[in-house]
Amino acid sequence: MKKLIVTIAAVASLAVSGFALSVEIPAVGKTKCGTCHALDKKTVGPSLKDIAAKFKGDKDAVSKMTASVVKGGSFGWKIAAMPPRGLNATDAEIKTMVEFIAGLAK
Numbered sequence: 001m002k003k004l005i006v007t008i009a010a011v012a013s014l015a016v017s018g019f020a021l022s023v024e025i026p027a028v029g030k031t032k033c034g035t036c037h038a039l040d041k042k043t044v045g046p047s048l049k050d051i052a053a054k055f056k057g058d059k060d061a062v063s064k065m066t067a068s069v070v071k072g073g074s075f076g077w078k079i080a081a082m083p084p085r086g087l088n089a090t091d092a093e094i095k096t097m098v099e100f101i102a103g104l105a106k
């Protein structure tokens with residue numbers, strides 16, 4: 001019986017990690033960032049996955065990205081200047097998005 005439960009738990013966790021593969025941009029990111037950023041292809045701005053890769057392994061990723069998003073401008077992608085706060089995102093919305101982007105690197 002115990003073995004059966006362990007097996008069920010293993011199958012369940014597999015299913016959960018399977019779901020994690022289909023990532024959805026948070027709603028706020030679609031309205032205030034999505035005009036310029038897509039999940040995995042370059043549109044007006046770099047893709048969120050490319051941004052995540054740039055900051056991968058950087059323990060200050062969240063604070064650095066937050067500073068970039070709040071200030072706007074150019075960060076070396078040589079694309080165009082990003083408007084400060086994207087499309088008027090609040091601090092809380094920026095936090096949601098930056099943490100989402102940082103999570104993509106894992």
Ligand code: HEC
Pocket residue numbers: 029032033034035036037044045046051054064065068069073074075076077078079080081082083085086087089093094097098101
């Ligand atoms: C009007 C278009 C536009 C909008 C809206 C926009 N961005 Fe950007 N973003 C850009 C561009 C263009 C760049 C690349 C700038 C460069 O060439 O260095 C960029 C770069 C970034 C970077 C990389 C910063 C770095 O240090 O490398 C992050 C993070 C980012 N955007 C997050 C966001 C978030 C979060 C939002 C929504 C709150 C958002 N952006 C909304 C155009 C936009």
